[in-house]
Amino acid sequence: MKKIILCLLVSFVTFQISAQGLDKSYKTLDLALAGGSGFSPALSFTKMFGVGKSNRFKIGYGVRLTSFFSNSTIDFRTAPAKLTSGSASFAALFAEDIVANIDTFRLKSIQSNALNISINLQYALSQKLEVGFNIDALGVTFGGKQTGDIVSVKNKRKFVDGSTQSGASPSGLNLLLVSDSDIGGLNSELYGRYWVSDKIGIRAGVSFLFVEYMTDKNVKVNTDDNNRWRYKNLMPMVAVSYKF
Structure with a gap:
């Protein structure tokens, strides 16, 4: 029992000592590279602030430019939650897909750039090692216009002009x-x-990227018109950070 107590005390003291050298706040410049079905570099600036006396937990904000490139065929699916799950609220997170409402828009090449404000959460396990999570919150996307095809095998849907092809640009x-x-x-x-x-x-770690395109033409889904298409991509990621 004494050995257990001693080990706990040593662990606690070590934990406290390692926390004493943690920065209360800092800034980073970061270059990340992610890849899978495409290639995605991301350049970001982040400002982190310590919470509490130990400064182990940090919250912060940032600005991130994320690009996505692909020269292979990518299938986008119907984007609006109202169509995919029947709800455009928090309930969409748990709702099943409404398969009858979902179509595919196929592009043969993609070049999209998203400039966003990010939200950042981080925890320091030691002076050297951290774990964290960040997510984009608000921004704009820009990129070149592409031409793609709607693929609707089950529903036989076409664009409202009767064609299966349309120009599309990043939202x-x-x-x-x-x-x-x-x-x-x-x-x-x-x-x-x-x-x-x-x-x-x-x-x-991993990068989870949403890429969205808007077609020049609409598709009629029941009583709704749709021109928004989304591609979700989970990719392994590595990055180099510079602290200042």
Whole structure:
């Protein structure tokens, strides 16, 4: 019993000592690279603020530019939550897909850029090791116009002019809501970071990216018109951070 108590005391003291050297706040410049069905570089600036006496937990804000490139065929699906789940609220997170309302819009190449304000959460396990999560909240998307085809094998839907082809561009507005209620291009990351020096850190984790395009033509789904199409991509990610 004495050994257990001693081990707990040593662990507690070590935990407290390691917390004493943590920065109360800091800024980072970060370059992340993610890849899978496409290639996604992200350049970000972040300001983190310590919470509590230990400064282990930090919250912060940032600005991030995320690009996505692909020269292979990518299938986008119907985006609006009202169509995919029947609800444009928090309930969309738990609702089943309404398969009859969902079509596919196919693009053969993509180049999309999203500039967003991000929300950041982080916890320091030690002076060197951190774990964190960030997500885009609000911004704009821009990129080149592409031409794609609607693929609606089961529903046999076409664009309102009777064609199956339309021009499409990245959606302009990005807004974090919840699940399919989200609008536009949004990036989020779950990661661990190791500081190899006082200034340089290496991050690794996963990036979950939403890419959204809007077609020039609408598709009639029941009584609603749709021109928004979303691609969701979960990719492994590595990054280099500079602290200042």
